[in-house]
Amino acid sequence: MNPFYFGDSENPLFGIYHPPTNANKKLNEGVLLCYPQAREYEITHWAMRQLASLMAKAGAHVLRFDYSGTGDSAGDYESVSIDKWKSDIQIAIDELKDTAWVKKVSLVGLRMGATLAALTAEEIEVKNLILWDPVVTGKDYINELSHVQNVLSSRLGISNASNGTNGHRPDGFLGYPSPPGLESSIKEIDLAKNFQTKAEKTFLVVSQEIPEYLRLRDHLTEQGNPFEYRLAPDNGNWGNTKENWEIFFAQNILQAITESVTGIES
Amino acid sequence: MKESVLTFGPQGGLVGILSDPLPEMRSPDRPALILLNAGLLNRTGPYRMYVDLARDMAKKGFTVLRFDFSGLGDSFTRKDNKSDEERAVLDVQEAMDQLTRKKNIKEFVLLGLCQGADRAHPLGIRDSRIKGIMYLDGFGYPTPGYHVRNFGRRVLHNVRAMTKLERWTHLIKKSYSRFFKNNTKKGSPKPTETFERQFPTAKQFESDVRSMLDRGASLFFIYSDGIKYYNYEGQFRDGFGSLFSNDRLQVRFFRQTDHLFTSLTRRKELFQSIGDWMQSQFSENGKK
Numbered sequence: 262m263n264p265f266y267f268g269d270s271e272n273p274l275f276g277i278y279h280p281p282t283n284a285n286k287k288l289n290e291g292v293l294l295c296y297p298q299a300r301e302y303e304i305t306h307w308a309m310r311q312l313a314s315l316m317a318k319a320g321a322h323v324l325r326f327d328y329s330g331t332g333d334s335a336g337d338y339e340s341v342s343i344d345k346w347k348s349d350i351q352i353a354i355d356e357l358k359d360t361a362w363v364k365k366v367s368l369v370g371l372r373m374g375a376t377l378a379a380l381t382a383e384e385i386e387v388k389n390l391i392l393w394d395p396v397v398t399g400k401d402y403i404n405e406l407s408h409v410q411n412v413l414s415s416r417l418g419i420s421n422a423s424n425g426t427n428g429h430r431p432d433g434f435l436g437y438p439s440p441p442g443l444e445s446s447i448k449e450i451d452l453a454k455n456f457q458t459k460a461e462k463t464f465l466v467v468s469q470e471i472p473e474y475l476r477l478r479d480h481l482t483e484q485g486n487p488f489e490y491r492l493a494p495d496n497g498n499w500g501n502t503k504e505n506w507e508i509f510f511a512q513n514i515l516q517a518i519t520e521s522v523t524g525i526e527s
Numbered sequence: 528m529k530e531s532v533l534t535f536g537p538q539g540g541l542v543g544i545l546s547d548p549l550p551e552m553r554s555p556d557r558p559a560l561i562l563l564n565a566g567l568l569n570r571t572g573p574y575r576m577y578v579d580l581a582r583d584m585a586k587k588g589f590t591v592l593r594f595d596f597s598g599l600g601d602s603f604t605r606k607d608n609k610s611d612e613e614r615a616v617l618d619v620q621e622a623m624d625q626l627t628r629k630k631n632i633k634e635f636v637l638l639g640l641c642q643g644a645d646r647a648h649p650l651g652i653r654d655s656r657i658k659g660i661m662y663l664d665g666f667g668y669p670t671p672g673y674h675v676r677n678f679g680r681r682v683l684h685n686v687r688a689m690t691k692l693e694r695w696t697h698l699i700k701k702s703y704s705r706f707f708k709n710n711t712k713k714g715s716p717k718p719t720e721t722f723e724r725q726f727p728t729a730k731q732f733e734s735d736v737r738s739m740l741d742r743g744a745s746l747f748f749i750y751s752d753g754i755k756y757y758n759y760e761g762q763f764r765d766g767f768g769s770l771f772s773n774d775r776l777q778v779r780f781f782r783q784t785d786h787l788f789t790s791l792t793r794r795k796e797l798f799q800s801i802g803d804w805m806q807s808q809f810s811e812n813g814k815k
């Protein structure tokens with residue numbers, strides 16, 4: 262496991278590279294992990310580390326990294342945007358290719374990370390695209406977060422006011438600054454409507470069957486490109502309204518994803 | 528301000544991020560600030576609070592390290608039979624050794640939130656390199672004043688709740704349950720934060736704090752309104768008044784905030800308070 266900074270030296274991105282840990286199983290596969298954002302980043306960090314270790318054990322070269330303005334990467338959350346995060350994913354793909362000497366990279370994303378990976382895979386070619394409990398409809402996602410925010414606001418006495426400019430909230434949104442324009446650009450996303458991938462194969466791996474995942478499954482099936490849907494029942498209660506951080510643990514779904522990417526049962 | 532990866536400990540298995548001030552802001556005799564994991568969250572802290580704080584403090588001229596304890600975040604897990612507390616002591620001591628080797632910094636201030644504060648406490652007692660500790664919702668002890676206010680709060684809460692229909696429904700159900708069902712919870716102690724976090728006794732705590740102050744350490748206790756065991760500004764002073772003969776002890780109570788300083792406005796005030804305290808205790812002008 263090698264932690265390092267990469268990309269633009271003025272605004273570097275932080276990543277952790279996991280080389281294959283089993284000498285007999287080197288797959289010449291690069292896998293980039295795309296984290297969810299904000300509160301979900303914090304509670305799933307451990308699970309993403311576990312996933313990286315599992316895939317490295319299965320022979321893959323894995324890089325997990327923080328988008329600009331998140332985690333240990335440079336920048337403030339105040340200035341993040343969907344376009345910036347998509348361009349960060351492309352920088353990370355290039356970095357992984359250089360670091361691991363692999364020609365093609367697969368993307369594995371969780372929640373908003375899956376959505377960002379999907380949006381990136383509309384523009385560039387990747388090997389596999391694995392969408393783990395993706396945010397399918399941006400509007401529903403924001404509504405879900407707003408519900409959590411409302412519950413916490415009344416419980417914790419936090420101002421929930423928006424000043425009306427691009428939905429900016431001076432006292433933050435779920436503990437994070439509310440960057441101008443982010444909320445509205447997330448609301449425009451609907452993967453089950455417009456999404457067309459350039460990935461060689463797309464996997465939708467979900468912890469539970471809910472209508473938005475099924476809508477995306479149907480959309481991807483209609484597209485006619487190589488696609489696989491996997492249900493791996495596991496922890497996936499996103500959008501809970503508990504005020505304390507509960508670290509997210511998963512097992513089934515990590516194995517299902519590892520098998521999807523590497524073709525090897527972990 | 529510049530950030531870099533710092534790995535240390537056995538096989539470099541402990542992972543941290545170092546925030547260095549610009550060369551013109553550096554001062555060789557300032558202690559480095561080390562931020563300790565809040566519970567099980569990684570080194571970025573809740574709401575990325577530790578990243579923002581580290582950058583803020585580095586801009587003020589302090590070197591800051593935020594790292595993951597062994598077994599958390601990106602750090603390795605120590606394979607030994609030591610307790611979490613003992614491992615935390617080793618981890619921080621290795622962090623300090625590494626900062627001395629790499630940066631020639633020999634004095635340190637620890638900041639911990641919740642369990643992070645609990646981890647800082649034994650280090651402050653054992654290691655004289657630690658010149659200060661900031662306890663965010665660290666140990667706290669009820670006083671008569673606490674109980675009076677707590678009682679008043681509960682009465683007020685219940686009076687307010689009585690105006691709501693669902694509260695009456697709840698009370699009726701609760702009464703029914705008490706009369707007609709075997710209430711197994713009766714008499715059993717409620718789990719408290721004190722119990723879960725294993726606070727030292729008040730007497731032991733007072734003795735620990737006194738010994739740290741006597742050896743010249745500065746201590747800053749910051750309490751939020753979001754914890755159950757602290758509910759008014761003067762609670763610490765009422766409980767341990769004799770410690771205040773030493774001006775290196777400071778206490779601040781943040782009203783109308785939760786345990787994690789979710790409100791950006793309150794968090795800004797917190798950072799201001801931390802920055803002011805660091806400057807007053809450890810900068811050339813403010814050094815005591």
